[in-house]
Amino acid sequence: xxxxxxxxxxxxxxxxxxxxxxxxxxxxxxxxxxxxxxxxxxxxxxxxxxxxxxxxxxxxxxxxxxxxxxxxxxxxxxxxxxxxxxxxxxxxxxxxxxxxxxxxxxxxxxxxxxxxxxxxxxxxxxxxxxxxxxxxxxxxxxxxxxxxxxxxxxxxxxxxxxxxxxxxxxxxxxxxxxxxxxxxxxxxxxxxxxxxxxxxxxxxxxxxxxxxxxxxxxxxxxxxxxxxxxxxxxxxxxxxxxxxxxxxxxxxxxxxxxxxxxxxxxxxxxxxxxxxxxxxxxxxxxxxxxxxxxxxxxxxxxxxxxxxxxxxxxxxxxxxxxxxxxxxxxxxxxxxxxxxxxxxxxxxxxxxxxxxxxxxxxxxxxxxxxxxxxxxxxxxxxxxxxxxxxxxx
Amino acid sequence: xxxxxxxxxxxxxxxxxxxxxxxxxxxxxxxxxxxxxxxxxxxxxxxxxxxxxxxxxxxxxxxxxxxxxxxxxxxxxxxxxxxxxxxxxxxxxxxxxxxxxxxxxxxxxxxxxxxxxxxxxxxxxxxxxxxxxxxxxxxxxxxxxxxxxxxxxxxxxxxxxxxxxxxxxxxxxxxxxxxxxxxxxxxxxxxxxxxxxxxxxxxxxxxxxxxxxxxxxxxxxxxxxxxxxxxxxxxxxxxxxxxxxxxxxxxxxxxxxxxxxxxxxxxxxxxxxxxxxxxxxxxxxxxxxxxxxxxxxxxxxxxxxxxxxxxxxxxxxxxxxxxxxxxxxxxxxxxxxxxxxxxxxxxxxxxxxxxxxxxxxxxxxxxxxxxx
Numbered sequence: 001x002x003x004x005x006x007x008x009x010x011x012x013x014x015x016x017x018x019x020x021x022x023x024x025x026x027x028x029x030x031x032x033x034x035x036x037x038x039x040x041x042x043x044x045x046x047x048x049x050x051x052x053x054x055x056x057x058x059x060x061x062x063x064x065x066x067x068x069x070x071x072x073x074x075x076x077x078x079x080x081x082x083x084x085x086x087x088x089x090x091x092x093x094x095x096x097x098x099x100x101x102x103x104x105x106x107x108x109x110x111x112x113x114x115x116x117x118x119x120x121x122x123x124x125x126x127x128x129x130x131x132x133x134x135x136x137x138x139x140x141x142x143x144x145x146x147x148x149x150x151x152x153x154x155x156x157x158x159x160x161x162x163x164x165x166x167x168x169x170x171x172x173x174x175x176x177x178x179x180x181x182x183x184x185x186x187x188x189x190x191x192x193x194x195x196x197x198x199x200x201x202x203x204x205x206x207x208x209x210x211x212x213x214x215x216x217x218x219x220x221x222x223x224x225x226x227x228x229x230x231x232x233x234x235x236x237x238x239x240x241x242x243x244x245x246x247x248x249x250x251x252x253x254x255x256x257x258x259x260x261x262x263x264x265x266x267x268x269x270x271x272x273x274x275x276x277x278x279x280x281x282x283x284x285x286x287x288x289x290x291x292x293x294x295x296x297x298x299x300x301x302x303x304x305x306x307x308x309x310x311x312x313x314x315x316x317x318x319x320x321x322x323x324x325x326x327x328x329x330x331x332x333x334x335x336x337x338x339x340x341x342x343x344x345x346x347x348x349x350x351x352x353x354x355x356x357x358x359x360x361x362x363x364x365x366x367x368x369x370x371x372x373x374x375x376x377x378x379x380x381x382x383x384x385x386x387x388x389x390x391x392x393x
Numbered sequence: 394x395x396x397x398x399x400x401x402x403x404x405x406x407x408x409x410x411x412x413x414x415x416x417x418x419x420x421x422x423x424x425x426x427x428x429x430x431x432x433x434x435x436x437x438x439x440x441x442x443x444x445x446x447x448x449x450x451x452x453x454x455x456x457x458x459x460x461x462x463x464x465x466x467x468x469x470x471x472x473x474x475x476x477x478x479x480x481x482x483x484x485x486x487x488x489x490x491x492x493x494x495x496x497x498x499x500x501x502x503x504x505x506x507x508x509x510x511x512x513x514x515x516x517x518x519x520x521x522x523x524x525x526x527x528x529x530x531x532x533x534x535x536x537x538x539x540x541x542x543x544x545x546x547x548x549x550x551x552x553x554x555x556x557x558x559x560x561x562x563x564x565x566x567x568x569x570x571x572x573x574x575x576x577x578x579x580x581x582x583x584x585x586x587x588x589x590x591x592x593x594x595x596x597x598x599x600x601x602x603x604x605x606x607x608x609x610x611x612x613x614x615x616x617x618x619x620x621x622x623x624x625x626x627x628x629x630x631x632x633x634x635x636x637x638x639x640x641x642x643x644x645x646x647x648x649x650x651x652x653x654x655x656x657x658x659x660x661x662x663x664x665x666x667x668x669x670x671x672x673x674x675x676x677x678x679x680x681x682x683x684x685x686x687x688x689x690x691x692x693x694x695x696x697x698x699x700x701x702x703x704x705x706x707x708x709x710x711x712x713x714x715x716x717x718x719x720x721x722x723x724x725x726x727x728x729x730x731x732x733x734x735x736x737x738x739x740x741x742x743x744x745x746x747x748x749x750x751x752x753x754x755x756x757x758x759x760x761x762x763x764x765x
Contacts, residue, residue: 049599050570199690200459229458230626234670234685257600259672300600302633304656304668305675311633313604317569 010079011218011250012038012061017074019053019060022067026322030056030069032274038218040081041248043241045265045282047258047297049318053274054254055141058220061252062138063120063128076120080135081217133164137211138220142227146207147195153206154191157181160213180209184239201232208240218250225260237264258297262286270294273319273329276348280358288376290351290360292334295379312387328363335382340369412446412482413620414470414504414588419443419479421465425695437694439465441644441702441718442479445622447588452614452621454631454652456667457641460691463624464509466641467590470622471506472497502532505581509593511573515565521549521576522561528583548579552609571602578609588620589613596626607634628667632656637727640664643691643702645718650728660730662686662707701732709734 019031031053038044046054059065061076123131132138140146148156157177161168168176178188184205186198195203204224211219221240225233241264244251253265261268262282269279270293278291289295296314316333319325325332331341340363350356351365352373363369420443422436440462447453455463468474470481472488481488488500508514515524525545529535535544542561549557552575565573574594581589591610595603607630614621623634631638632652639649640663648661659665666686689706692698698705704714713733722736723729 049601201690229690230628231458231666231670231685231688232690235688238685257672259600262672297601300604301627301672302604302629303675304629304632304671304673308632308653310608311604312608314601315605317571317602 009040010037011040011042011081012079013075013077014038014057014061015075015077017057017060017076018072019056019065019069020072021069023322028321029324030274030321031060033074034271034274034276035074036269036276036279038250038252040217041244041250042267043244043251043253043265045258045261045268046252046254046271047256047261047268048271049256051273051318051321052271053321054271055222057271058138058222058252058254061120062132062136062220063123064138071121074121078118078120078131078135080116080118130164133160133216134214135216136218136220137214137216139207139211139222139224141223147203149195152192152194153181153198154178156206157191157210157213160210164214176213177209180213181206183212183243184209185235199232200228201235204228204232204236205239208236208243212243215247216249218252219244220252220254222254223256224253225255233260240264257301259301270297273324274321275329275361277330277362278351278358278360279348280351280355280360284355284358288351288358289379290358290365291330291362292336292364292379292382293330294360295376295383296333299380299383310387312383315386328361335386336364336374336379338363338370344369412448413484415444415446415482415485416466416470417444417480417482419466419469419481420477421462421469421474422477435695438697439644439694440469440476443641443644443646445639445646445649447620447622449587449620450614450618451637452611452623452635454623454625454635454638455641456625456628456631456638458626458667458691460643460694461641462644462694463641464592465644467506467592467622467624470588471504471590472500473506498531502584503586504588504590505584505586506590506592507574507577507581507594510597511570511577512565512597514577515573517565520562520564521545521568524576524580525549525583528580532584534583534585544583548583551582551613552576552579554579569602570598571605574598574606575609578606578613582613582617586619588622590622590624592624593626594623595630603630610634628656628664628671640667643697644694645702645731647701647703647732648728648730650724651726654726654728658728660724660728660735661703661732662709662734663703664730666706 015035016033017031017035018029018033021028021030034057046058048054056065056069060071065071118131120131147153154174154177157180158173161173161176174191177191181188181190186202186205186209190198190202198206208224224240225236228236237260240251240253243249253261255261258268265282267279268282268285270277270291272293278285278289278294285294286298289298293314299311300313302311314333319329319332327340327342327344328334328346331337334341344363346361346363346366348359348361349365351358351360364374419440421440422438425435425437443462443466445453445455445466455466457463465474469476475490483500483503489496522542522545525548526535526541529541529544535541545561546557549555549560554560554572554575568576578594589610594610595606598606610621611634613619621635623631625631635652637650638652638655640647640655640661642663648655648659648664655664656668659668669685686708692702692705699715700717701707701714701719704710707714711733719731719733719737721729721731724735
């Protein structure tokens with residue numbers, strides 16, 4: 001893959017980030033010490049059930065959280081691209097942002113480009129404005145309703161350009177807007193349409209066009225296809241992955257439906273109750289899910305081919321984040337639960353010596369607590385027993 | 394309608410086939426309130442000539458994208474809408490569309506519905522007990538408070554909401570999506586129906602919870618010999634859940650038959666499109682990447698395309714497809730489709746048309762490779 005060279009280069013580093021919601025009846029630890037690195041041009045899939053903290057994590061990275069949510073610890077470091085390399089096709093004259101980046105960088109050396117790091121959590125509001133959309137843009141959940149119903153599509157695109165690129169004249173803004181629509185597969189004569197005149201899929205494409213307006217380095221997609229039909233969903237996924245490969249964009253794709261990520265993402269991170277429980281290359285994760293929760297998620301959807309068999313899904317419900325069970329948060333639902341799961345909180349560690357890239361937070365892979373590494377078939381066997389029990393009653 | 398030929402055995406013999414609820418040639422046009430000086434008034438042609446039958450202890454899946462008319466069919470069967478034309482038969486007797494609230498209630502005692510969105514189908518100001526006690530009292534299954542409480546607890550246990558004593562006094566906001574949907578299922582069961590119409594019962598839920606609800610409904614189907622109509626846009630869950638699958642496109646039923654047959658050997662180009670768009674982990678494991686055979690979205694149903702409504706998107710469209718909708722072709726084993734590629738009713742078209750049908754066989758072949 002062409003992007004493999006690029007991915008070695010880190011774009012974003014999240015270190016031990018904590019997000020709490022300060023509610024009247026107890027603090028909700030929505031994101032709990034999550035750390036990961038994101039390479040340039042990489043597509044990271046972030047999966048988990050609702051309430052697992054995946055959206056909160058993304059909003060924390062974009063600094064979009066509002067009270068009662070609060071980032072109570074950690075760092076988000078952003079490494080801007082060395083600007084010489086950026087293609088001339090981009091409208092964003094890269095030096096523009098380089099200035100902004102230098103202002104915004106807490107750790108930037110005075111004159112060197114190499115060490116330029118942006119500490120996202122320390123940016124002032126003005127710097128944040130320059131950072132968002134230029135470097136990082138976000139497509140929200142139910143994006144179909146994110147368009148202003150009384151403004152034309154074209155106006156909504158040029159709006160972004162007007163705010164962030166005041167140097168562009170009205171004509172070039174409009175030209176750019178048309179170009180963007182073409183990019184996402186909408187005919188440019190739709191610039192004068194209102195959102196209600198577009199179908200759901202087209203509205204979603206328009207939103208993606210707005211997110212791409214300044215050709216950001218990184219894009220966060222928060223469940224962009226949940227409200228769409230299968231065929232349209234598939235088209236949007238193809239569009240998104242095509243754009244990412246074409247422009248070398250980095251993406252975090254958030255969804256609760258792991259099946260969507262398998263073809264799209266380079267790496268997949270799985271969250272449960274505010275914690276990262278497993279992360280690895282998507283193919284590895286598909287073939288050998290290590291955490292019992294990952295296995296459960298992968299086997300929550302029936303397949304089209306192969307034998308028709310009873311499936312169990314994952315028993316129970318996600319925990320109340322005000323009262324997460326002690327030990328491993330997944331222990332009340334886990335079919336492979338054993339003694340230490342109730343007392344010791346598992347830490348992320350390499351699942352197998354052969355593949356140190358795949359990390360998992362589960363005592364089954366900790367030689368102190370569990371002998372031998374369980375194979376995927378072992379996990380499957382436990383889930384099958386569960387399926388038999390659940391249908392037998 | 395005279396177009397129906399004798400190759401639809403289910404509908405012709407209602408008594409002997411044992412169908413509990415049947416729909417024949419249902420059609421629904423929603424009026425469009427728009428001032429038009431000239432021409433006939435416009436209407437949304439939501440459902441065009443749909444026929445289906447539900448059997449006790451069996452599930453039928455209705456698959457299609459939004460706007461395909463699948464929910465409209467369920468709502469007509471639940472008598473939330475009256476069909477523009479066509480008949481609904483319950484236990485072989487045609488259902489009268491006239492008749493007041495009493496007739497409606499008598500009908501709904503037997504036919505209940507579970508809605509898509511458990512967040513809006515429960516009243517936020519009432520607790521679980523109230524939601525379940527309403528149908529119990531309305532249909533005369535419980536009279537005193539003690540009876541109501543006892544039956545509500547039974548219902549909660551049946552949908553695996555335990556401890557039931559705790560759930561009985563909870564309000565919807567205290568429940569998760571999956572728990573709410575269980576309450577909605579319990580509410581439908583409270584009337585002790587024979588037919589359950591489930592309109593995308595899991596699409597609003599988390600993937601991990603979906604199977605739980607589907608398994609619950611499968612268990613109830615077996616235990617109570619319920620006839621289930623399962624509406625979904627996810628063709629894989631149709632295969633998991635239902636014995637029989639019907640595929641709809643833009644208000645027309647295009648293919649149907651035993652689920653495995655329809656999904657493993659899809660004939661209609663639209664069914665093939667749906668299947669290639671569905672995520673498939675087997676395909677990824679083998680490192681294959683499927684391309685979509687067609688693109689686009691469901692057309693406006695105010696002025697739908699003529700003939701077969703799929704023809705503007707169909708990769709195999711022929712001139713005849715624009716002219717009229719093909720008759721149902723029986724493919725054997727209960728599998729049928731409405732597509733000129735496979736003939737027109739019982740009669741095969743000329744040989745030239747059959748040679749055009751090569752492309753779908755190709756995609757079909759690769760589908761078989763995958764399954765092996």
